Amino acid sequence: MSSSRRLGIHCAVLLSALLLQACGGGGAGTGDTPTAATTTTAVTTPAPVANRLTVSTSLFRETALSASGRLSCAVCHTDETAHSTASLVSFPTGGPNMDQQVPRASPSILYLQANRPFNINDNGNPSGGFNWDGRFNSRAQQATGPLLAVNEMANADVAAVARKVRGLSYFNDFVSAFGISAQAGDQLIFDTLLQALETYQQQDPDYLLFNSKYDRFLDGTTTLTAQETRGLNIFNDPNKGNCDSCHTSRIGPGRERPLFTNFRYAALGLPRNSAITANADNNFFDMGLCGPTRTDLTARTDLCGHFKIPTLRNIAITAPYFHNSSIATLTNAVEFYATRDTNPSRWYPTVLAVVDKFNDLPVQFRTNVRRTRPFGQNAGDPPALNSQDIADLVAFLQTLSDERNAAPGAATVP
Numbered sequence: 001m002s003s004s005r006r007l008g009i010h011c012a013v014l015l016s017a018l019l020l021q022a023c024g025g026g027g028a029g030t031g032d033t034p035t036a037a038t039t040t041t042a043v044t045t046p047a048p049v050a051n052r053l054t055v056s057t058s059l060f061r062e063t064a065l066s067a068s069g070r071l072s073c074a075v076c077h078t079d080e081t082a083h084s085t086a087s088l089v090s091f092p093t094g095g096p097n098m099d100q101q102v103p104r105a106s107p108s109i110l111y112l113q114a115n116r117p118f119n120i121n122d123n124g125n126p127s128g129g130f131n132w133d134g135r136f137n138s139r140a141q142q143a144t145g146p147l148l149a150v151n152e153m154a155n156a157d158v159a160a161v162a163r164k165v166r167g168l169s170y171f172n173d174f175v176s177a178f179g180i181s182a183q184a185g186d187q188l189i190f191d192t193l194l195q196a197l198e199t200y201q202q203q204d205p206d207y208l209l210f211n212s213k214y215d216r217f218l219d220g221t222t223t224l225t226a227q228e229t230r231g232l233n234i235f236n237d238p239n240k241g242n243c244d245s246c247h248t249s250r251i252g253p254g255r256e257r258p259l260f261t262n263f264r265y266a267a268l269g270l271p272r273n274s275a276i277t278a279n280a281d282n283n284f285f286d287m288g289l290c291g292p293t294r295t296d297l298t299a300r301t302d303l304c305g306h307f308k309i310p311t312l313r314n315i316a317i318t319a320p321y322f323h324n325s326s327i328a329t330l331t332n333a334v335e336f337y338a339t340r341d342t343n344p345s346r347w348y349p350t351v352l353a354v355v356d357k358f359n360d361l362p363v364q365f366r367t368n369v370r371r372t373r374p375f376g377q378n379a380g381d382p383p384a385l386n387s388q389d390i391a392d393l394v395a396f397l398q399t400l401s402d403e404r405n406a407a408p409g410a411a412t413v414p
């Protein structure tokens, strides 16, 4: 959230939705241990839990939690970019001296509330999980990654994090808001920090604003232009964009608003990005689900190259695109879908007169790459999307940007 003025607006809205704990009305937050002074005096008394969102927001922005003293969650997930990497930064840096590359893009972390723990169904198909390879099962668990990774906040261990938390000027607010003792041990302080970071992502209204032009269109309170409407139709048409088959655009069975992801995985065969330092080694490949960052699915070579399908909400403000930041602009991203197979030499280098298609995967795994619509043509065929279709799709995608300074919309469509 960007200002205290907005806190007021959002609290009024949230109070009406009875989410009292988010705004200081008292009552325990989701899954939290209630402290004293809860229900009976709920609305009138500013109970300790009232501070949860405030304290959690401070922790998300707290650079003192990093070894460098310069890195916080918010530095890699900025307000201005729907909580993805800062504008036009391809790869964040971290480590004690802030000079180590993080070799993936920070995705937007908005609209993840409905995501589930990582799961492989009876057909062997993965879904859910956090990060591009789904290796964490919750947002609380995910936060251990950046806090301890040597190229991110670079804390040596749980004790080092706990020491930094104890040193915060608002440590007392933290312990009272989360109902733990000021004498709590390292592990409890660490676990409570994880809980706080998850609380922030659950309760800050920015994370589920649902107030984009497309949402208002679904509500029937605004109309799309002719071009945006064409873009929506192409997005949903199985023979054209077919985007909706992965990036869900339709209202759910319980009238839930679409999240523009089905939380599954797919291999798109993106071009290799030489800006990734690890890629200087020709034998290094970031293959998502099958590793090497993720380590438990190395035997599932059919999943090499599969990455999580991200939400497309706010996509117009999160450039560059894809897990390896290999595509610079939104128009280019849509053009990649349109011409990956019809004009591969635009996207991949030519080596000894042969286009090295899907060059960010070892040769033996390139058959994992998706070839159904909008893909699947032969080189030289007309693309599934012409230049007008591409412009229309981009116009539609621009309707998915939230109004950051307006009140949130409801999570369901009336």
Ligand code: HEC
Pocket (backbone or CB within 6 Å): 060, 071, 072, 073, 074, 075, 076, 077, 092, 093, 094, 102, 104, 105, 106, 107, 108, 109, 112, 129, 130, 131, 132, 133, 139, 142, 143, 146, 147, 151, 152, 153, 197, 293
């Ligand atoms: C140095 C930059 C950096 C910092 C600091 C950082 N992140 Fe991230 N974040 C990333 C990157 C990169 C990814 C994707 C990682 C991957 O796929 O391996 C990510 C992924 C995530 C995800 C998963 C999103 C999804 O779609 O599954 C969440 C949630 C998240 N970060 C929250 C946090 C929190 C909370 C903090 C602070 C404790 C934090 N991040 C600190 C860069 C950063």
Ligand code: HEC
Pocket (backbone or CB within 6 Å): 107, 108, 235, 241, 242, 243, 244, 245, 246, 247, 265, 266, 267, 268, 270, 307, 308, 309, 310, 311, 312, 315, 318, 320, 321, 322, 323, 324, 330, 333, 334, 337, 370, 373, 374, 393
């Ligand atoms: C088969 C499933 C599938 C289909 C169909 C699909 N996408 Fe995607 N989309 C993905 C996956 C998976 C990623 C992330 C891939 C990666 O980074 O390796 C992605 C990423 C994106 C991104 C970049 C997101 C970001 O945060 O960087 C954009 C933009 C996008 N898709 C738009 C579209 C459009 C437009 C269409 C239709 C023309 C479409 N997608 C069709 C699976 C799909």
